Amino acid sequence: MGPQSALTDFLASHNISANQIRLDADARRRAAENEQDDANNQSNDQASVASIASAAPTPAVSADSAPTTRGRRAAAATLRDEEARKKEQKAIDKIKASKKFQKRKRGIDSEDEDDLARALMGRAAPLPGQQENCENCGTRFTVTAYSRSGPDGGLLCGPCSKELAKEDATKKKKSKKVTGGAVGKRRQLQSNILDGTYSLGAKSLMTLCIETLSKNIDLAEDLGDLPPSIVDKIARKLSKHRLLDSRTLSLFLQPTTDEVRVYDGAKLGSDDFIRIFQTVPGLKKLKVRNGIHFKDQVMDYLMSRHIELEDLYLHGANLVSEAKWKEFLQHKGHALRSLRIYFTDRHVNDELLSVFAATCPSLTRLKISHNQEVTGAGVAAIGDIKTLRHLSLDLRNELHSDVYVDLLSKIGAQLETLSLTRVRKANNTVLDAIHKHCRALVKLRITESDEMTDAGFVRLFRGWANPGLVFVDLQKCRQLDSARPRENPDGIGLCSNGFRALMEHSAKTLRDLNVHGCRHIEAAAFEDVFRADSSKVYEAMAKLEISFCEEVTDFVVGSVFRSCPDLRELNVFGCMKVRDVRVPRGRILVGVPNARGMVIEGDDDDDGDDDE
């Protein structure tokens, strides 16, 4: 025995003999070959056996071919023939049953299946370990279990197999994209419903075109003279796919336009923002979301130009410092009509708000969202902006109700929009102030108040001189007590009577109502409000959110659909008493607590969810 290999040594230490393994493998291989030879009905002559491949003669064969007398030999020959024929028949039957045979058969006239079976048998692939010529390139290679067969049934060498695998992979990928599968389709459908982009029937041609365009945006050099509304749609689509970068931004910068909307500026640098001001000299309205690189230097550039922005929407630009903001307001504030600032944690503070009244004589819309710095003093300063029509605050600091009461007494009279998001501590005095001062409100949002009571809401809506509201969002104005969640002795939050009063006040005009999580509105109140009665029709109602209102039942949902003829979407997440409702055609009910989660119904629903 020569020197042992490391592997053999290692195996030996684990009581495994490499030699034994080799012998076993050889024996197996030989046995397999013999079987194959038999099946192939090769003559049992030793000579012919020896001529096949490299197989050694087996004991069984050599025994058979031992010299005998002529008669015995003849008898043995017929017996052998018989046996061989039987064996062949068996093998043919076996092959006929195999998948490969069935596949081949499909293309061929089934006239002589036996011939085909024989043909297949004759080409039985060599076993792993043997040498074979590659069908494709002709090189000699060792057959392994991973060798693939080529188009004509022969085996392929390693490199050729790899090529084939690559081709297959691309083919598979392509076909996958086309179908998406039943699950993928359904998932997409549900996702569309939740996005509110669902509609029955085909997509509009515009949508189809815009989708195609956004997929191939790298081919576009210029959007030509498309109308601004379409350009905006393309911008939205691109941002959705996060495709807006320095290059694609140029498509939207037309020197003649006065409006630029960057829905996703995450990939844009400061220079790109500066480029906006360079190429669009007549810019009036600018919207930037995720504008992280909208920094001081961009502000500096903006101030150095003759651009008078009327509308600025900045989202996530928290690198603009407080000093720059002030400077901006002092230089450019006079033209500003609308300013919306989101996620600018540090630098938009009380001091800045105090500057507005003096610097922005025509500001009508102010929105400050996700802000950690502004406190009561800042909000009080907003009261000095007499031109304000739309006010929206989403502050992290919890302010006392008096701040809001004071604010409303100053500017409440002309306010059209009042949006107070997450005002934990705001109480009934705020509602009373709204009742007393507001006369032009169209949109009202007060969310997550723990203090306001049902009686307060009743006082607000009953006999209110304000015309009907169009948009109301009172979500999560409810009592929260983890110890006794069901009881609400003080009537905290929007409850039955407040809800009744609201619906009475704005019955004709209300288009969008959100009472998400107002848990103490009773079933009786819902039934009252959505009674089957000609006086209780809410013609304008298009979207209604009543999720987590525990008392909502199938009956209530049915009544809602009856009394809101124009309702498109109804949300009922967490309404556990909604079980099985018939949804009218074209309406959407979202969030039914069952496995399907949402129901859409068409009357002739023959290609609904149930096929596939």
Added chain:
Amino acid sequence: MADSKYITLVSDGGFEFVVLREAALVSPTIKGMLRSQFSEAQTGRCEFPEINATVLEKVVEYFYYWYRNRDKEDVPDMDIPVEMCLELLMAADYFNLDAKPALRNMA
């Protein structure tokens, strides 16, 4: 002339497309043209000299695609050739084939 089931759309260069009226009505523009007081309503023939034939053909294809799928959920997207995407977009704007081919128009 009583309303025929079909109308004729004529593109730049005089190519004519005979289209099922109901399918073509997805476009508010065509719907407007076919209102009674216009000559198009009498002849059932709408001329679009500023739209080229290949684009109009694709638009007509869309009319039928929409018509076939108008009641279906989960409709496979129609294939839009990339090279005519922008032109088609202009045409879509012209024909007012904007978002949501209104449900209520069908009813």
